[in-house]
Amino acid sequence: MKIGELSARTGVVARLLRYYEEQELLFPERTANGYRAYAESDVERVRNIRELLDSGIPTWIIRRILPCVMNCGSPSDASVVPSIDAETARVLNQERERLTCKVECLTRNRDAIALYLSKAQW
Amino acid sequence: MKIGELSARTGVVARLLRYYEEQELLFPERTANGYRAYAESDVERVRNIRELLDSGIPTWIIRRILPCVMNCGSPSDASVVPSIDAETARVLNQERERLTCKVECLTRNRDAIALYLSKAQW
DNA sequence: CTTGACCTTCACATAGATGTGAAGGTTTCA
């Protein structure tokens, strides 16, 4: 699919899809005329990128996270044993801990909002 | 407490504590000489601000969220029934839903990382 | 009383994600 369709299906403007490619989060093929050709799976990939960015994760970390997410969801779950270097393992472990912290923080704040709204009157 | 102590106890540099005040997230008193005087509870408040910022929540939303969090945690749980306007209620409801989405997204990604790391070899 | 460690305000710089638009090539359709 071309960039316009991916944009329409994800709600992400073309400019940003090109930016994500520059940041090595997306790797579209190119057709003969130079147009980007995205895979069907890129729709989900872009949605995940958006969510991670919205959660305050910078692109250089998303770059490390995406292989994890896209790996286990692959067809027939033929999850090949991934081979990673020590540095990547370190970053991923650290990010896993950070994500746990964020989940706790957001859950706590969300529950506080819910409680507040249930008590509030307007 | 003065800004230096709050900075030391939260790990947030003074420059940012002043910025959060400008953004109406903190409201320190002033001593006669013009120095900012923070309450003990601001330590926790600043920690919460940091976590929310790190989770990608912009200051204008944090401004709305903080009253919820600081309310229910108050002494003797004498949670006064808060009175809010319709606009605030709308924003809070929307943000509650967004936070739920983020929690799901981050949990999913964290679990994916954990699974990936458990299978990976390095 | 002076030095050093605080504090103040103000201003300008930076980084990452995003907006906007120019200048031009490709495809489709009337």
Next chain:
DNA sequence: TGAAACCTTCACATCTATGTGAAGGTCAAG
């Protein structure tokens, strides 16, 4: 063939959160 709707690259602007430093006031210890 020509207009409309795509696509390309490139460049510059913007916003938010943050870094950095100047110029100067306050205070405690020697």
